Amino acid sequence: MFDPQTQDQPLPQRLTRTLIIGAVVILVAIGGFTLIRDQFTEEEPPPPEPSAAPSPQATAQPTAPAGGDNLAQVDDWFPHSRTEFAEAGGVAADFAADVATIDYTRDDWDSHAERLGQWATDPYAVTLTTADGVAEGIWRALANDADAWTGSADVVEVTYFDPTSVTIVVQVQAEPDTGEDPTDLGEFSVDLTTNEGPGWRVDRAELLR
Known part of the structure; x- marks a missing residue:
């Protein structure tokens, strides 16, 4: 039968200590598990982006020899x-x-x-x-x-x-x-x-x- 006189009685001291120790152990276990999980599940750093290939330099176009327009007139430069x-x-x-x-x-x-x-x-x-x-x-x-x-x-x-x-x-x-x-x-x-x-x-x- 329910005894109203026992409703607000504190827990025995030994039981209280046991509960506190159990709670601490659980918290420590959770923290260790979390640490181990993070170490094994840490993502690899992304590979470096490939450097962009240098853009090809424009090739200089060959230029006509100096005085090229005069080649046809060379004979006219001589007296013979x-x-x-x-x-x-x-x-x-x-x-x-x-x-x-x-x-x-x-x-x-x-x-x-x-x-x-x-x-x-x-x-x-x-x-x-x-x-x-x-x-x-x-x-x-x-x-x-x-x-x-x-x-x-x-x-x-x-x-x-x-x-x-x-x-x-x-x-x-x-x-x-x-x-x-x-x-x-x-x-x-x-x-x-x-x-x-x-x-x-x-x-x-x-x-x-």
């Missing part, structure tokens, strides 16, 4: 056309080859010099017949090695030009009729002019080396 330069080179080479073309059994010095004079201006044709001319030196140099020589010459470079003249360097060789190797006669500078036209005529020639 390409054809005229080529003709002058041909005359210089043919003259030098003729100087080294000698047949001692057929020609004497006078006939040889007269033939070479056909390439030259009137004043230089006279010079070719003297010891001051380039022809006389070659005539003497080749006389003792063979009876006949065939000359050849190649243009090396143009070293000077003006509206009426051009200077061309040629390399000269002479091949003997003995079948031996050609003899290198060196480089010659040949001055040509149109003053006694038509066409190019030799106005001077000299051995360079």
Whole structure:
């Protein structure tokens, strides 16, 4: 039967202590569980965002060479056309080859010099017949090695030009009729002019080396 006198009686001291200790244990257990759960469920840090690829640099467009518009006008800058330069080179080479073309059994010095004079201006044709001319030196140099020589010459470079003249360097060789190797006669500078036209005529020639 319900006893009204026991309704407000305090709990025994031992029971109270036990309840307090139990509550503390429960709180500690809950706190430990929460700590362990947080350690195992902690999210991995998000991977770093990939760095943006560098934007490609604009490639410089090739530029036309300076003065490109003038290339078609180059020929107009010279006093002679390409054809005229080529003709002058041909005359210089043919003259030098003729100087080294000698047949001692057929020609004497006078006939040889007269033939070479056909390439030259009137004043230089006279010079070719003297010891001051380039022809006389070659005539003497080749006389003792063979009876006949065939000359050849190649243009090396143009070293000077003006509206009426051009200077061309040629390399000269002479091949003997003995079948031996050609003899290198060196480089010659040949001055040509149109003053006694038509066409190019030799106005001077000299051995360079």
